[in-house]
Amino acid sequence: MVANINEIQSAAAALLNEGKVKLVLGYRVRGNDRVPAFVTQADQVGCLAYDSACTQNLAAYLRKGEVRSRMPLAVVARPEVMRSLMLLTAESQIAEGQVTVLAVDEQGFHGVLDLAGTAKLLNEQYARIAPDSSLMEQLAKIEAMTPQERSAFWSEQFEPCTRCYACRAACPGCFCERCIVEMNTPQWISTAAESHGNFAWHMIRAFHQAGRCVECGACQDACPQGIPLMLLNHFIAREVEREFDARNGYDPQAEPVIGSWKQDDKQEYIR
Amino acid sequence: MKTLEATKLADLAAALTAAGYRVIAPCQRGDQVHLECYQAGKTLRADVIPVNSAKDALFPRSEVIGRYRFEGNEFETVPVAPQAGKTVLLAVRPCDAAALAPLDAVFNWDYKDEFYNAHRDATTVVALACTAADDQCFCTSVGGSPDSTANADAVLRPADGGKRFILESLTDKGQAIAAAGQAVLTEGQAQADPPAQVAPAFDSAAVTAWAKDGFDSPLWKELSLACMGCGACAYTCPTCHCFDIQDEATRREGVRLRNWDACGFGLFTKHAGGHNPRHDQASRWRQRVMHKFAYFPERFEMLACTGCGRCGRLCGNGMSIREVCSQIEQAAQAGVK
Amino acid sequence: MTQATTQTETKAEGFEPRIVAFVCNWCTYAGADLAGTSRLQYAPHVRIVKLPCTGRIDPLFILKAYEGGADAVLVSGCHPGDCHYTSGNYHARRRWTIFRRLLSLAGVEEGRLFFSWVSAAEGQKFADLINDVTAQVKAAGPFKHNPARRQAW
Numbered sequence: 001m002v003a004n005i006n007e008i009q010s011a012a013a014a015l016l017n018e019g020k021v022k023l024v025l026g027y028r029v030r031g032n033d034r035v036p037a038f039v040t041q042a043d044q045v046g047c048l049a050y051d052s053a054c055t056q057n058l059a060a061y062l063r064k065g066e067v068r069s070r071m072p073l074a075v076v077a078r079p080e081v082m083r084s085l086m087l088l089t090a091e092s093q094i095a096e097g098q099v100t101v102l103a104v105d106e107q108g109f110h111g112v113l114d115l116a117g118t119a120k121l122l123n124e125q126y127a128r129i130a131p132d133s134s135l136m137e138q139l140a141k142i143e144a145m146t147p148q149e150r151s152a153f154w155s156e157q158f159e160p161c162t163r164c165y166a167c168r169a170a171c172p173g174c175f176c177e178r179c180i181v182e183m184n185t186p187q188w189i190s191t192a193a194e195s196h197g198n199f200a201w202h203m204i205r206a207f208h209q210a211g212r213c214v215e216c217g218a219c220q221d222a223c224p225q226g227i228p229l230m231l232l233n234h235f236i237a238r239e240v241e242r243e244f245d246a247r248n249g250y251d252p253q254a255e256p257v258i259g260s261w262k263q264d265d266k267q268e269y270i271r
Numbered sequence: 272m273k274t275l276e277a278t279k280l281a282d283l284a285a286a287l288t289a290a291g292y293r294v295i296a297p298c299q300r301g302d303q304v305h306l307e308c309y310q311a312g313k314t315l316r317a318d319v320i321p322v323n324s325a326k327d328a329l330f331p332r333s334e335v336i337g338r339y340r341f342e343g344n345e346f347e348t349v350p351v352a353p354q355a356g357k358t359v360l361l362a363v364r365p366c367d368a369a370a371l372a373p374l375d376a377v378f379n380w381d382y383k384d385e386f387y388n389a390h391r392d393a394t395t396v397v398a399l400a401c402t403a404a405d406d407q408c409f410c411t412s413v414g415g416s417p418d419s420t421a422n423a424d425a426v427l428r429p430a431d432g433g434k435r436f437i438l439e440s441l442t443d444k445g446q447a448i449a450a451a452g453q454a455v456l457t458e459g460q461a462q463a464d465p466p467a468q469v470a471p472a473f474d475s476a477a478v479t480a481w482a483k484d485g486f487d488s489p490l491w492k493e494l495s496l497a498c499m500g501c502g503a504c505a506y507t508c509p510t511c512h513c514f515d516i517q518d519e520a521t522r523r524e525g526v527r528l529r530n531w532d533a534c535g536f537g538l539f540t541k542h543a544g545g546h547n548p549r550h551d552q553a554s555r556w557r558q559r560v561m562h563k564f565a566y567f568p569e570r571f572e573m574l575a576c577t578g579c580g581r582c583g584r585l586c587g588n589g590m591s592i593r594e595v596c597s598q599i600e601q602a603a604q605a606g607v608k
Numbered sequence: 609m610t611q612a613t614t615q616t617e618t619k620a621e622g623f624e625p626r627i628v629a630f631v632c633n634w635c636t637y638a639g640a641d642l643a644g645t646s647r648l649q650y651a652p653h654v655r656i657v658k659l660p661c662t663g664r665i666d667p668l669f670i671l672k673a674y675e676g677g678a679d680a681v682l683v684s685g686c687h688p689g690d691c692h693y694t695s696g697n698y699h700a701r702r703r704w705t706i707f708r709r710l711l712s713l714a715g716v717e718e719g720r721l722f723f724s725w726v727s728a729a730e731g732q733k734f735a736d737l738i739n740d741v742t743a744q745v746k747a748a749g750p751f752k753h754n755p756a757r758r759q760a761w
């Protein structure tokens with residue numbers, strides 16, 4: 001547990017007492033797990049906890065009607081979650097005044113912020129969050145493979161996918177009311193948990209995160225089957241930065257990366 | 272008595288494979304353990320409760336249940352027989368074996384499901400008695416026990432401090448396993464290890480009683496607040512059995528598929544016209560609890576939860592049916608409707 | 609589904625590739641038309657799917673083509689600045705840039721996915737393009753490791 005956990009608790013209590021928020025979205029401890037806590041009364045804040053095991057991205061709840069109806073609310077947010085909040089602001093899902101941030105990182109609690117303050121903190125303190133080095137090593141290995149090997153690698157990885165969509169449910173960016181995988185006239189992506197449906201699902205899920213994924217890791221954590229979704233997410237984030245010089249979730253006013261364009265975008269591969 | 276050295280579980284799997292069985296066993300996969308088809312070289316792990324449940328072998332996540340062809344304006348259906356080869360569920364936990372009772376019941380209720388039954392008839396269940404449980408296990412709260420032999424054809428009991436297993440055959444199918452695995456089994460004496468201690472988590476009768484009149488309870492909203500509406504719990508649950516029928520066709524031919532579906536999805540009950548009788552996550556989660564603890568007991572006199580604890584272990588949002596049932600029990604005690 | 613299988617996999621010798629081309633109505637399709645009316649000869653392996661604009665070409669279309677057994681996919685539209693709808697091709701270009709990299713990571717290599725700009729006046733460019741793409745795919749052979757391929761049920 002972070003050292004100043006009681007500061008989070010008292011900040012949450014103050015927000016609730018002053019009527020600034022109706023709900024505090026945070027984490028609580030359940031055995032070895034960290035699970036979400038929905039605190040609506042100042043006298044319940046004692047359950048709030050935070051440490052590095054709190055990996056769920058609580059910003060995902062901001063699409064849920066039952067949670068949205070309790071706005072304004074406060075969210076316990078580590079840097080990646082703050083980035084999700086920036087993305088959701090840029091994509092008009094939330095607005096200033098609806099969400100208050102209780103900023104945390106492994107060191108502890110860093111204060112109560114509005115969305116503008118969160119943008120400032122992110123860009124000053126967490127401008128570059130290094131991805132996990134083992135992820136990059138694994139990606140380098142895959143990129144060094146032949147196309148045949150890459151194809152075989154992914155079909156093995158996707159094979160256990162049951163299409164439970166826990167990855168989608170865990171992601172704050174997957175807020176579409178009707179996901180592409182549910183479009184059935186025609187059925188674009190086979191709903192059978194079989195090779196071609198799984199391949200199409202994983203390609204499209206990852207692609208829909210292009211310019212949007214904040215690399216919080218929540219999707220991979222949520223996957224019961226252990227599918228390495230972060231390999232795809234990180235790869236795409238890397239390519240987006242390389243090609244369009246864009247880093248997702250830092251600018252609450254950002255134009256969508258895929259969905260905007262520049263006249264001089266690279267096109268060396270187009271004949 | 273027949274015994275098997277603990278290190279020889281994979282040899283038993285190999286022997287059964289050689290005898291023509293499709294062996295579904297707990298295999299290491301990355302840093303997880305999955306119940307999947309044993310192949311030479313795979314590491315078996317009897318010490319971990321697998322991510323997925325044994326139902327996958329009897330009720331596959333996608334199954335072809337029909338075929339058809341078009342020829343000009345002609346249309347013709349092609350009969351499909353279930354692809355059910357001789358299968359053994361090797362070293363599945365008593366909670367997975369227990370789940371066969373609700374599955375048998377529902378797939379033979381108003382309609383005898385030829386596909387499920389074909390898989391079921393071709394399957395031999397070799398249960399593995401549990402000598403350790405984790406903090407999510409609650410079989411004892413839903414009528415099971417860590418050394419239950421319900422629905423098993425044979426049982427492996429850890430013995431001599433985990434050094435070996437005792438193989439007990441309970442049915443003819445179980446005898447056949449002992450015969451097919453003879454080369455790796457030894458005749459000898461061993462002392463069975465004590466079963467795991469699984470502390471009671473809640474009183475399921477109290478949950479069923481509360482649920483009877485609990486349909487309109489405002490409590491569901493609070494209980495389900497953390498649920499994000501995915502199918503992870505249903506797809507790993509040993510008893511969940513909902514499915515969707517989908518066709519996949521080209522201009523010339525097509526298949527009719529039965530795919531898993533889950534009551535947690537918003538689309539599950541959505542009508543073509545747009546109306547959704549289960550319009551929020553609270554009503555979907557209510558269905559999950561009601562189906563297992565109210566409707567199933569009412570219809571089949573059994574629960575549709577075996578206490579395997581997978582939903583509690585796997586749900587990233589912390590929606591454990593065990594925890595929710597405990598909360599319902601508390602509400603019932605406090606007289607909350 | 610079986611037809612695609614037999615065509616691509618049993619004919620490794622004298623292999624006749626199946627190539628799906630998604631083209632826009634205003635430029636590349638008109639360019640193809642010009643190639644035709646100019647009686648330019650080009651390889652017959654390309655199935656053209658005409659869409660209003662490259663902006664309408666969802667990456668799903670590309671996946672669907674591979675799913676159905678395409679050995680390669682070609683996507684082509686108006687040159688930058690010439691889009692009939694002003695910016696459809698600029699939008700499309702951003703999507704392609706990322707999607708082709710993703711497909712490449714997944715096992716669909718460069719020689720299985722082609723992009724081009726062909727204007728309504730470029731009949732010759734279209735014919736040359738199709739000939740070149742066809743030759744490359746022929747040389748590469750059937751797309752046996754196609755990760756998107758519809759499975760045989």
Ligand code: SF4
Binds near residue numbers: 226227
């Ligand atoms: S990747 Fe994992 S979480 Fe996502 S649908 Fe597949 S099994 Fe479910």
Ligand code: SF4
Binds near residue numbers: 171219220
């Ligand atoms: S796709 Fe990206 S933003 Fe969404 S949950 Fe996964 S890592 Fe987080």
Ligand code: SF4
Binds near residue numbers: 168179204205209
């Ligand atoms: S996968 Fe795409 S369509 Fe589906 S919810 Fe995510 S962003 Fe939306």
